[in-house]
Amino acid sequence: MSSAITFHATPVFPRGFRCASRNVGLKPSARDLTLFASEVDAAAAAVFTRNHFPGAPIILGRETIKGGVLRAIIANSKVSNVATGTRGVEHARRMAMAAATELGTAPDRVLVSSTGVIGVQLPIEKIEAGIAGMTSDLQDNPMVGAEGIMTTDTHPKALSASVGTATITWVAKGSGMIEPNMATMLSYIFTDAAFDAPTLDRLLRAAVTPTFNMLSVDTDTSTSDTCAILANGLAGAVDEAEFLAVLTAGCRRMTEILARDGEGAEHLVRVTVRGALNQTEAHVVAKSILNSPLVKTMVHGADPNVGRLLMAVGKCFDCTIRPATTDAWINGFQVVGHGERLAFDDAVVRETLSREVVDLSVSLGVGDGEAIAYGCDLTKGYVDENASYYSS
Amino acid sequence: MSSAITFHATPVFPRGFRCASRNVGLKPSARDLTLFASEVDAAAAAVFTRNHFPGAPIILGRETIKGGVLRAIIANSKVSNVATGTRGVEHARRMAMAAATELGTAPDRVLVSSTGVIGVQLPIEKIEAGIAGMTSDLQDNPMVGAEGIMTTDTHPKALSASVGTATITWVAKGSGMIEPNMATMLSYIFTDAAFDAPTLDRLLRAAVTPTFNMLSVDTDTSTSDTCAILANGLAGAVDEAEFLAVLTAGCRRMTEILARDGEGAEHLVRVTVRGALNQTEAHVVAKSILNSPLVKTMVHGADPNVGRLLMAVGKCFDCTIRPATTDAWINGFQVVGHGERLAFDDAVVRETLSREVVDLSVSLGVGDGEAIAYGCDLTKGYVDENASYYSS
Numbered sequence: 001m002s003s004a005i006t007f008h009a010t011p012v013f014p015r016g017f018r019c020a021s022r023n024v025g026l027k028p029s030a031r032d033l034t035l036f037a038s039e040v041d042a043a044a045a046a047v048f049t050r051n052h053f054p055g056a057p058i059i060l061g062r063e064t065i066k067g068g069v070l071r072a073i074i075a076n077s078k079v080s081n082v083a084t085g086t087r088g089v090e091h092a093r094r095m096a097m098a099a100a101t102e103l104g105t106a107p108d109r110v111l112v113s114s115t116g117v118i119g120v121q122l123p124i125e126k127i128e129a130g131i132a133g134m135t136s137d138l139q140d141n142p143m144v145g146a147e148g149i150m151t152t153d154t155h156p157k158a159l160s161a162s163v164g165t166a167t168i169t170w171v172a173k174g175s176g177m178i179e180p181n182m183a184t185m186l187s188y189i190f191t192d193a194a195f196d197a198p199t200l201d202r203l204l205r206a207a208v209t210p211t212f213n214m215l216s217v218d219t220d221t222s223t224s225d226t227c228a229i230l231a232n233g234l235a236g237a238v239d240e241a242e243f244l245a246v247l248t249a250g251c252r253r254m255t256e257i258l259a260r261d262g263e264g265a266e267h268l269v270r271v272t273v274r275g276a277l278n279q280t281e282a283h284v285v286a287k288s289i290l291n292s293p294l295v296k297t298m299v300h301g302a303d304p305n306v307g308r309l310l311m312a313v314g315k316c317f318d319c320t321i322r323p324a325t326t327d328a329w330i331n332g333f334q335v336v337g338h339g340e341r342l343a344f345d346d347a348v349v350r351e352t353l354s355r356e357v358v359d360l361s362v363s364l365g366v367g368d369g370e371a372i373a374y375g376c377d378l379t380k381g382y383v384d385e386n387a388s389y390y391s392s
Numbered sequence: 393m394s395s396a397i398t399f400h401a402t403p404v405f406p407r408g409f410r411c412a413s414r415n416v417g418l419k420p421s422a423r424d425l426t427l428f429a430s431e432v433d434a435a436a437a438a439v440f441t442r443n444h445f446p447g448a449p450i451i452l453g454r455e456t457i458k459g460g461v462l463r464a465i466i467a468n469s470k471v472s473n474v475a476t477g478t479r480g481v482e483h484a485r486r487m488a489m490a491a492a493t494e495l496g497t498a499p500d501r502v503l504v505s506s507t508g509v510i511g512v513q514l515p516i517e518k519i520e521a522g523i524a525g526m527t528s529d530l531q532d533n534p535m536v537g538a539e540g541i542m543t544t545d546t547h548p549k550a551l552s553a554s555v556g557t558a559t560i561t562w563v564a565k566g567s568g569m570i571e572p573n574m575a576t577m578l579s580y581i582f583t584d585a586a587f588d589a590p591t592l593d594r595l596l597r598a599a600v601t602p603t604f605n606m607l608s609v610d611t612d613t614s615t616s617d618t619c620a621i622l623a624n625g626l627a628g629a630v631d632e633a634e635f636l637a638v639l640t641a642g643c644r645r646m647t648e649i650l651a652r653d654g655e656g657a658e659h660l661v662r663v664t665v666r667g668a669l670n671q672t673e674a675h676v677v678a679k680s681i682l683n684s685p686l687v688k689t690m691v692h693g694a695d696p697n698v699g700r701l702l703m704a705v706g707k708c709f710d711c712t713i714r715p716a717t718t719d720a721w722i723n724g725f726q727v728v729g730h731g732e733r734l735a736f737d738d739a740v741v742r743e744t745l746s747r748e749v750v751d752l753s754v755s756l757g758v759g760d761g762e763a764i765a766y767g768c769d770l771t772k773g774y775v776d777e778n779a780s781y782y783s784s
Contacts, residue, residue: 050707052709052715053702053713053718083728083731084732084733085732118697118699118700118702118703118733119732119733176686219611220685220686220703220704221703221706221707223699291611293610293612293774294610297779298778303780306511307475307511308510310474310475310511310615311443311569311614313445315442315612315613317444319444321445323444323445326445336475338477339445339475339477340475340476341476341510341512383689383771383775384772386693386695387689387692388695389689389697390690390696390697
C-alpha cells in the first residue's frame with residue numbers, strides 16, 4: 001500500500017524523459033500544449049475510456065498503442081476533439097505527424113491526447129505551428145508538462161518515486177467528468193525501468209484497477225480518458241513485484257490528488273467497504289456511498305446526518321445487505337451499529353467531517369469482499385464551474 | 393398519455409374521503425401530522441421502497457397492506473423513523489393504534505408513514521396527543537393533507553381528475569433523496585371507484601412503472617418511499633381501461649410536479665429516448681442522461697455544451713450504442729446528428745435551455761425501445777439544502 005512508498009519531494013523524470021509546454025493560442029494565455037519525449041524508443045501500454053463516443057485521439061491511440069512502442073506524447077487542452085467525425089481523426093493524425101517531424105521519429109510512435117470541450121473542431125493549424133521548435137524547450141521538470149494539459153484543475157499534478165535503480169514518474173490532469181471505469185482523464189506514467197510492452201500492459205492494468213478505476217468525481221465518464229505508461233529501459237531491469245508495488249502506490253496517490261482537486265471539491269472522501277459478499281458487491285456499495293449526492297453534501301456541510309450512509313448502502317438493491325450486521329464509521333468514529341444510528345455527540349462528528357480527508361467506512365458483515373473508492377464532496381463550486389463550462 | 397386528461401382546476405376528494413393536518417410540535421410551527429380517512433372501508437394496494445434499510449413504517453406497512461383494506465393513512469413529517477430498530481417499529485404500531493382509536497377502526501386498517509431525518513426516534517407521545525380529536529378537523533380540501541407531509545417541498549402537492557362517475561385524487565410529497573425504483577417518497581391516491589384489492593394492486597403497479605419509477609431528483613433512493621391507493625367504491629364500478637389511463641396520467645403529472653420541485657431545482661427536465669435496442673436499454677440511457685451532473689448543470693446554466701449528452705449516452709457501457717445512428721434534440725431543436733455535434737447558433741440553444749421545461753430527446757437508431765425519465769437541474773440550492781439538512 002502507499003504507506004510504504006516515499007515519493008520524491010520534488011517530482012523528477014526518469015533518465016531520458018523530458019517535456020515542454022507552450023501557449024499556442026487555444027487558451028488566452030495559459031499553456032495549452034504539452035510534449036513529453038523519450039530520447040530513445042520506449043516500450044508502451046495504455047488503457048482508454050470505455051465511453052461509446054471516444055474522442056478522435058482515443059480512436060487513433062488504440063491503433064498507435066498496438067505497436068507497443070512510443071517516443072512521445074503530444075497533448076493539448078481546451079478542446080477535446082470529441083464528436084468531431086472523420087475530420088477530427090484527421091486532425092489527430094496531423095498532430096501526431098507534426099510532433100513526429102519535430103522529434104525525427106515516426107507518427108505511429110507518438111500518442112496524441114486532447115482534453116477540453118466536446119464537439120468543437122481542433123484548431124489544428126495553431127497546434128502545428130506551435131509544435132514547431134518545441135524540442136528546443138524540452139526540460140527536466142514534469143510539472144511543466146502537467147501545466148499544459150490542465151483544464152479545470154486548480155494545480156498541475158506530477159509525482160515521482162524510486163524503484164531499485166529506476167524511477168517512475170506520474171503526470172496527470174483531471175477534475176470533472178471523472179468516473180473512469182478504465183483509466184482517468186489523462187494520466188501518463190514514465191519510467192526508465194526495462195519491461196517489454198506485454199508485461200507493461202499487464203502491470204498497468206493491475207495498478208489501474210484498484211486506483212484510477214475506483215475514482216469518481218461526479219459519476220460522469222469522460223470521452224477522453226487515457227492512462228499510458230512508457231518504459232525506455234535506460235535504468236535496466238528492476239524487480240517486477242517491487243515495480244508493481246510502487247506503480248500501484250503512485251497510481252493510488254495520484255487518484256487521491258485528482259479526487260481532492262475534483263471540481264469545486266473541498267474534501268478528499270475515501271470510502272472503505274469491508275465484509276461484503278464478494279469484491280464486486282464491495283465495489284458497488286463503495287461507489288454507491290461515494291457517488292451519493294446526499295452523502296457528498298453531508299461531508300461538504302459537515303452535517304452529522306449519518307442516516308444517509310445507510311440509505312446509500314441500502315439502495316444497492318442487488319447486493320446482500322443485512323441491517324443487523326451493518327456498521328459504519330467516520331474517520332474511525334463509529335456512528336452506526338447493527339444497522340441503527342448510534343447515540344453520539346453531534347459536535348464530535350461535525351468536527352471529524354470538517355477535516356480535509358474524510359474516511360467513511362462500512363462493514364457489511366456478510367463476507368470477505370473489500371474495496372476502497374476515492375472521490376470528493378459536492379459543492380456550489382461544482383455547480384458554478386459546470387453551469388458555464390462551454391461558455392467560459 | 394397525460395395530454396388527453398383534464399385535471400380539476402382545484403383538487404377535490406372523491407366521495408367519502410376527507411383529511412386533516414396539524415402542528416403537533418415536531419416542527420416549530422408548520423403542520424407536521426396528516427390524517428386521511430375514508431368514511432367506509434376501502435380496498436387498498438401499495439408499493440414501497442426497495443432500499444435495504446426500510447423505515448419502521450415500511451416494515452409495518454408491508455404487513456398492513458396484506459389485508460387489502462384501509463380506512464385511513466396517518467403520516468408525520470420531520471422525522472422518518474428509519475434506522476431506529478425495534479423501538480421504531482413499536483412507535484409505528486402506536487401511531488396506527490392512536491389513529492384507529494380516534495376513527496373507531498382497527499389498527500390494521502391504518503397505513504402509517506413518516507418522512508424526514510433518518511436515525512432519530514419518533515417523538516411518539518407528541519404524535520399520540522396530536523391525533524386525539526383530529527376527526528373533528530376532517531375537511532374536503534386535499535391540499536390541507538398535503539401540507540402536513542411536506543419536508544423540503546416548496547409547495548403542497550395534490551391533483552384530481554374524473555373518470556366516469558368516479559374521481560381520482562393524488563396527494564404527494566417529495567423533493568430530495570428521490571430515485572424511487574418502486575414508488576416515490578410519499579404518494580397517496582384516493583378514489584371512489586370500486587375495485588378489489590388485487591385489481592388495484594395490478595393497476596397501481598402498471599401506473600407507477602412508467603411514472604414514479606422514472607423519476608430521479610438526485611439518484612438517492614429514500615428509505616421511506618410509499619405509494620398507496622385507496623378505493624372506497626362509493627361511485628361504483630368504472631371502466632378499468634379508462635381508469636388506468638387516468639390513473640397513469642395523474643401519476644405522470646404528479647411525477648412532473650415532484651421533479652420540478654426537486655431540491656433547489658429551477659427546471660423540469662424530461663428525457664425521452666427512442667430507438668434503443670429494447671425498453672431496458674432505453675431506461676438505462678434515459679436515466680444516465682437525467683442523472684448526469686454535467687447534463688444537469690448544463691441545463692441549470694443554459695450552457696449549450698451539448699457534447700455532454702453524448703458523454704452521458706456513451707457511458708452506458710453495456711448498451712448498444714452506435715455513434716453513426718445517434719441523434720439528439722433540445723426542445724425539438726436538433727443539436728446532434730449521426731453522433732456529431734451539429735453547427736448551430738449558440739444563442740438559440742441557450743434560449744431553449746432557459747425554459748422552465750427542458751425536453752432532451754435522443755434517438756439511438758438501433759431498435760424500438762422507448763422510455764421517458766423525469767428529473768430536474770442541479771443547482772447551488774441543492775447543495776445549500778443538503779449541506780445542513782440534519783442541523784436545520
